[in-house]
Amino acid sequence: MRYEGKIYRPWPEAESVLLQVTLGCSVNTCTFCSMFRDKTFSIRELDAIFQDIEGLRRYYPEVKSLFLIDGNVLVIPTDKLLKILNKITDTFPEIENIAMYAGFNDLRRKSVDELKALKAAGLCMVYTGLESGDPVIIERINKRGMTHDRIKEGMAKAREAGIRVLASFIFGLGGRERSREHIEATTRLLNEIQPDEIAPMALAIQPGTEMEDDIRTGRFLMPSPLQVLEEEQYLLDNLEDFPCYYWGDHGNNISPMRGMLPQNRNAFRERIAFHIANNPVTKKEVIETYAW
Template sequence: MYYEGKIYRPWMEANSLLIQTTLGCTHNKCTFCDMFREKRFRIRKIEEIFKDIDRARQTFPHIRSIFLIDGNVLALKTGFLLKILDKVTETFPECAKIALYAGLNDLRRKSVEELKELKRAGLTLAYTGLESGDPVTLERIKKGLTPEQAEKGMARAKAAGIDLLASIIFGIGGRDRSREHIVETTRLLNVMKPEQIAPMALTIQPGTELAKQVESGEFIQATPLQILEEEKYLLENLSGFETIYRGDHANNIVSSKGILPESRELFIGKIDHAIANHPVTEHDVLMTSPW
């Protein structure tokens, strides 16, 4: 297999075959992210992608899950992506899941019929970074996304039958905007109703614009207690839909994974216990490991 540069995949895709389809990210401006700083976005030649798929078939007798990398792969033209999906399903008929990274704007820019074609070709799940539903926070972190655009992207995915995992970041609003961030994020999630939600505590990545803002004092990190309170608010106020809650990222103070609303009270109980007893609540900031 051929991989160029640093490779990232969601923690849920640890057992998936990774096929590098694009390099970098079309946006690549988020203040908190350094995943693709050293890469300029480009599309790999289809011959190279097919060669990797064939090599993987020779190496692995059984592939159940495939994840297409790098960043927002859904930015590819639909016809090009259909060729890749067709090649994957022909080569790995046993594969039960094909997932990729996708910006909500990428979903919004495709027609429902295009997305339905991708669904029919085997695409089952799109991972997308919502991060926040607060328009002020989204602008501060240079996400290049508005809540209204997020809603439209989600609506198109639902119309096409493509499941969506939305990631959000506890603490991304900072100390001064913690409440607004989580209230608006919860409100937006209740509108979008994603099939999966993956929350994670903010990590300050060295060398990012956000890291420089922390150093200068422009961005004051949320306290660990605020981060726990954000998660409690989210769990208490998500309503009207069933979703898989993947709050088991390594940087989270409390690890919770299960179905909501079924596991709501269990998860809230864990948060309440942490608020009352976890020594991290006495700290000024949450120390987390870079990705």
């Protein structure tokens, strides 16, 4: 397999085979993220992708789950992406799951018919970075083109096409001073769009990012562990009862847990309340997490 640069995949895709079809991220401006700073965004040539698919077939006797990398794979023109998906399903007739990174704007820019065609060709799920529902924070982190209306439009199109959406977001992204606004706005937006799965993770500062500079100069004050736990508590208290899988077990989360909502809501709330009351980490001034 040929992989270029650093390779990332979501933690729920730990058992998936990875196929690189784009290089880098088509946005690549977020102040908290360094994932693809070493690459200029481009789409790989079909011949190279097909060679890698055939190489995977020789290497793996069975592939049930495949994740397409790098960032924003859904920006690939639909006709080309259909050829990639068809090559995958032809090569791996046993495949059960094909997923990829995509932005809400990537979903919005496709027509429902295009998304339905991708679904029929094997695309099951997209992973989207919501980050925050607070427009002030979205502007601060320089996540270009993200508005509530665009997020809602992208989510609605995915739902109509039958493509599952996982929305990830970051506890503590508002820092010490905007923690409440961040979690309240994020929870409201989640209640409006009702994604199929959500994946919250605690803020981790990536070396070399603008956010790291903001911390060094005092423009951004890191949240406390208690604030991060209280954000998760607020989320679990105020999410509406729509069916949603909760991937709250990222390695940086203080109280890792996962399962279906709303079925597990009470158990999750009890666990968070226990940590707020008893975990000694809540006495610390600044949350300590690890770079990705």
